[in-house]
Amino acid sequence: MIKKLILINVRIIVAITVLSASILLYQYIAQPLVLPKFNTTKYWGPGDGNTYIEDKRIRPLKILYDRDTINELRRSLDRPLDLQNPLEEAGFQYGFNSRLMRPLIDYWKSIYLPKWKVRQDYLNQFKHFMTQVNGLHIHFIHEHPHELPPEVGYIRIPVLLLHGWPGSIREFYGFIPKLLTYSDDHIYGFEVVAPSLVGFGFSSSSSKKGFTTYEMAIVMRNLMLRLGYNRFIVHGGDWGSVIGSQMATMFPENVIGFHTNLCVMQTPLALFKTMIASIYPPLFVRKQHEPYHFPITEKFKWLIEESGYFFLQATKPDTIGIALAANPVGLAAYILEKFSTGTNIQHRNLDDGGLFDMSIDLDAMLDNIMIYYLGNKIMSSMRFYAESMSRIQSKYQFDRVPTDVPMGCIRFKNDLPTPVDWALRDKYRNIIHVEYSDRGGHFAAMEVPDILYKDFIVFVRKLCNITDCSN
Template sequence: MWLEILLASVLGFVIYWFISRDKEETLPLEDGWWGPGAKPAAREDESIRPFKVETSDEEIKDVHQRIDKFRLTPPLEDSRFHYGFNATYLKKITSYWRNEFDWKKQVDILNRYPHFKTKIEGLDIHFIHVKPPQLPAGRSARPLLMVHGWPGSFYEFYKIIPFLTDPKNHGLSDEHVFEVICPSIPGYGFSEASSKKGFDSVATARIFYKLMLRLGFQEFYIQGGDWGALICTNMAQLVPSHVKGLHLNMALILRNSFTLTLLLGRRFGGLFGYTERDMELMYPFKEKFLYSIMRESGYMHIQCTKPDTVGCALNDSPVGLAAYILEKFSTWTNAEYRNLEDGGLEKKFSLDELLTNIMLYWTTGTIVSSQRYYKENLGQGWMAHKHERMKVHVPTGFAAFPFELVHVPEKWVKFKYPKLISYSYMARGGHFAAFEEPELLARDIRKFVSLLEHQ
């Protein structure tokens, strides 16, 4: 009888294990057409064309005239950045933009790296492709796709690229040398926007996968934060056999039990797998999660529901556009910067860098299409998409920057990414990791790749 009970128990355990174990699902690799009108019968032109960023005196004159006509609303006394972008500091920015900022010089800086365009699923896709200036004898470069988010651009990666493609000349070893590809999300910057509803992160992931194949890469590494983190996650869910490794500096982990552990974690954090550092970054809960999310997510509700309405105003006023975007570069870099008169913007960035990113939205007229991305991805509600409920079964590295909008503990990351092999508490930095702390992020990417390749 005891033998029968034992055998039944073993059988029950095996059945339970089989049912409950992680199933390595993949998203279906479908197809799409996002250009205007019906998909043409002719085969799509797959050529890769060189592209150059350009400007004109007329374009610059138009910006200056619009800045000159801007109507300023004086801020409340001692309001700092608590009501949004402080108009007194905005006067300094507009003065610099109008009288000192040299857009032609910044265009030359943008053109330091090679730009290209190619048609995929009816859209003209823009990307930069930076190869190493030199390689150690007998070595090959590792292809690395890096994907930006909102309200950023491919320009966010300009400072990190040298640490990846030319590490020896930038204080790092040449054990790992990368070939970096940074595309613009369709509807952002120089990538054509979709003409049709429904263009989401999965469609973007599929397009970027096709881009990598078109460039001749069957296997590659991918890295992202913000929307880039979701797009790269979707790529790993679509084509895991092609993704050698996934590195993230942000993750969207949705699970009801995690919310419960947050409420109890202040007293019983150790029981839930939280480290002392996790506790520092997550508590007090009301301030670090509840109040922070409420304070910083108003833009998201607008863009998830009616992006075109506010977009009309932002696409018509360069100063309005700058205030809307730069406010994020203040509080998303460090929430405490809202207590400063200048929002702390120049602590991590120069005005030239910030205004270059603004000009990429302004000159391409892409603020509306970039905001629509929120409606396409989040407008149906949480957990409405299959990929949100799926795990990711490729080797993963995660960099937890201390001033990210929401801290994600290692235990949470490992739930969604079971093959997590590297989790790092970063010394400093916030949401715009590559733009703020390029060397720190580069070092963590290299650490992840080293751990993966020495397994």
């Protein structure tokens, strides 16, 4: 009898201990963190910067590459391509299907490159500029709204568009004209700024370790201040979503609102809430939206299967960077494979990866590849993963620092799975707009610019009803 009582008491003590520990753990992971202080003038250029004087001039830029540069690329594409055949019925499940590589390269060198002047003119349809920020040369598109009818009273609003990887400013070429053109959809005069992120496109790369997402947020905010925009809206996807979120967190005095097509939050609490929500999804999302979030095991399996590149770039970016910078064929295969699965995970079951049957045309994807190739930025763009997964970055736990900046989120069915709103509200305490789209994936601005634009306008209307949107 005494042994039974002792055993019962031990079990009670263990249960109380486990319960207490669980409560303490929950309180710890649920506790919001305070925003740390940052140096907004840190120098990221070469050398120690002791003699650095920032050149604040804003200089026009044209994307111009001579015939010799293009001919050198053509010669690289002319090299014999001796590839092993793909496994039978493998599709894109092992990566880029080698059988598709030959027709792709033929198209690139025989159809796309001969019309490079046309493609170059297309890329130059917007006004491009360069300026120096924090020791870095930052390239950006800067466009003013088209002339509006004089009888229309409109609000002039600066908008910062932030791309991701393996994207570029090319992502927004179908989106920007819609923002600039007057229509019955909106009465806003958008001042559009679309920069190449540091280490991407035609911007320079950091010369030092430690250039994380919050340092990128600082540089992007400083760019907007340079242009005279003290208050602005931020839209971003992929890395642009992370950077935009951190801008809203760090600079609420500057960011009027934050809109994103990738509503991410990576905290233990968000994971816990997502697991709770998966037990009975109807309590947390509408029935028709459950496939965007659940079943959770399927979503995690998808992430694990498709995240190999992430871990490679987060650990040894320079190794793969050297291989891709020296080989335009490899560069194209590496980037296009991400476009294939990023637009629809089911494309990996197709022999052509869906690349010839997507809403993004092949010329648009080759424009994007050319930006990486001509700017020689594949290595530095991948370094951003290593820096953003570093201890320097992780110690600040930005997703646990709440922001009251109004936030809008649109989820696309074929994009990465995201937390339910219940989890997002721990970070974004002022979510004013949520939407779901059955069409579109990870590269929404390129795939479905109409849908993204309409959602952005709905968000802006809601935003301007609750706050002063003027700069």
